[in-house]
Amino acid sequence: MQAGKLRYPVSxxxxxxxxxxLGGFIRTWVEVSREWVDIESVSGKEFMAAQAPQAxxxxxxxxxxxxxxxxxxxxREGVKLYEITAVLPDSRRRRIELMCKTGK
Structure with missing residues (x-):
């Protein structure tokens, strides 16, 4: 893997x-590590939900x-959050591709 392609620092x-x-639970998020990654847009869509446009x-x-x-x-990239939907390691275990989504 070429280090030059990994140009975005993320958590x-x-x-x-x-x-x-009250005995209930609150979901919080804990940083596991900081990594350098490559981020590439694959697709996007817009739709109506609750009478407001969503993307x-x-x-x-x-x-x-x-x-x-x-x-x-x-x-997390700064204030932008990416929800991981799939983890796809390569066969040599050198890199991982994460399919992620943003928006609701």
Whole structure:
């Protein structure tokens, strides 16, 4: 994998449920690591929901191989969040492609 293609610094975050004062749980996000990635837009769509236009974009994020990534985690680039929908490692375990979505 060429390091020059990995030009976006991101945080990889996992969900953690923390008990609140009433005995329920609140979902928070904890940073697992910082990585350099390549982010590429794959597709986008617009639709109507609750009588307001919504947009959703699908991205492919490529990074060096990690054995611990799962689809319940997310990627944070500054204030932008990417929800991981699929984790696709290559056969040599050198890199991973993450299919991610933004928007609702």
């Amino acid at each position: 990889i975050e996992k969900p953690v449920d923390v008990r609140d004062k 959703q974009t699908i991205y492919k994020i490529t990074l060096r191989y990690r054995a611990d990534l799962v689809s319940s985690w997310r990627i």
